[in-house]
Amino acid sequence: MTLQARYARDRLVEISIILLTLLVVVPLLIIIVYVIMNGFSALNLSFFTEELGSPARAMQGRPAGLMHSIIGTIVIDLVALMMAVPFGIATGIMMSEYHEHPFSPVARLMTSTLNGMPAVLMGLLAYALVVKNTGGFSALAGSVALAFVMVPIIARTTESVLRITPWSLREAGLALGLPRWKVTMSLVLPAARAGVITGILIAFARAAGEAAPLLLTSFGNNYFSIDLTSPMDTLPQRLYSLAISPYRQWHSMGWGGAIILLLFVMITFYVGRVVIRKLEKYTNS
């Protein structure tokens, strides 16, 4: 092959990679621009300081907002995260570090099943477990449903990052006379922390966008509530109900809410990136 032909081929591959990347990035940009165009006008001060109230409120032009949904999302997602992280990491450790343990294949089967399950089923699961037994919709039930979404994601990423930490690290710890659990907790897990945190962020972002599991659990609330035992509002579920409502003012608030949800996810990843970079700087400096 001539040199020129090789250059041409190089160029061809490069161009197709760029085109394929654009194919992914362009729709994303379109979504973002579209959401911002539609929702920006709804973002005024009362959007962040007021609760939604009845439809009449928005129709009559009285101040209404999604403050209660924003706070509800943060509360429900954080509670879910607190429940999911220990289980997710523990399951990941079980699958990676104790793969000879009889429970390990069971854990693997369970996480892959949960992973493939539609999110609405997580809602049903939490409905059966929590709502049925406590006698009503509650924020807590919503957190449980979202925790079901998060656990398999955290477990699988934890497992895979633990597996790629070098075996020699474990041996070095064992050779010092560290017991196995200590090697896992104080050497292997910290060495894999950037990956584990990434997994937690992905799980968090994924759960933050889910509406389906929340419809049957935290249910939604037009008014501000911080009580975990009663219904609470969340952005994804609120977007859904605003979108299917017959009121024009509510539609535009829905677009505004979508901007906030996008920002929420983006900020999550940004903060995560910064944290991870800090951690990696320490290890490599």
Place this chain on the structure above:
Amino acid sequence: MSSVEQGQAVQSAPAYHTNDRHPAPERISGEAPRMQTDNLTVRYGVSTFGIRDVSMPVFDRRITALIGPSGCGKSTFLRALNRMHDLGADIEVSGAAYLDGENIYQPGVDPVVVRRRVGMVFQKPTPFPTKSIYENVCTGLRLAGIRRKSVLDEAVQKALSDAVLWDEVKDRLKSPGGSLSGGQQQRLCIARALAVEPEVLLMDEPTSSLDPNATMRIEQLIQQLKQQVTIVIVTHNMQQAKRVSDYTAFFYVGEMVELAPTPEIFSSPKQPRTAEYLHGTFS
């Protein structure tokens, strides 16, 4: 290879050799074994032997060098002495290894306790990458229950000085272990192993990544340690084996061919295979 066949037709009995089921320590005058293996065999999977029926003593507070061609089972043997094979999937250990007369492979023996008494420095440097230099050395001490900062500080300084690293790191004890150069990392690992004051120290080519100066100082350290510690050292450097060790064991294709006092094995090896290897490496 014809030399192997020759080797199997043993003319004169070696001091110790494979399949010698009850090697009598008195045949090497006046030495007491700290460890003793009995037909120790390690298999990787069903077909690969790492080592095969190795029976040899490790004498108390002496330095034993393990020599032999690459892949002959030196590391495998070393790792069998503190049960490092335990977690390897598909690795099967049979036979016995005694530490002060107790078989460490006996049911009921806690490998964690064995490893606290029998320390190890690996062929490749393995610092704990997320822990600081200070913490790297401290980890084992904390495990032993030492909490007092002053005691820890002192022990860390001593271990790092012994491992010829103190001067280079004394101003950066808080930086991560992974930030050191390869040779520095290896010395950090030596310091880490020394800090817990093991009774037996297994060293797998500890100086292969060090410059001549550091190598010399580590060799001096090993000589000093001999006062308290029993040392087994793997080396590809015959000069090093000659310089530091009291006994030398020659391994070949998974078997321990010959163990003898170092001057003897280098001047008059009893096994033809040993002689062949030594001549091969020297000429």
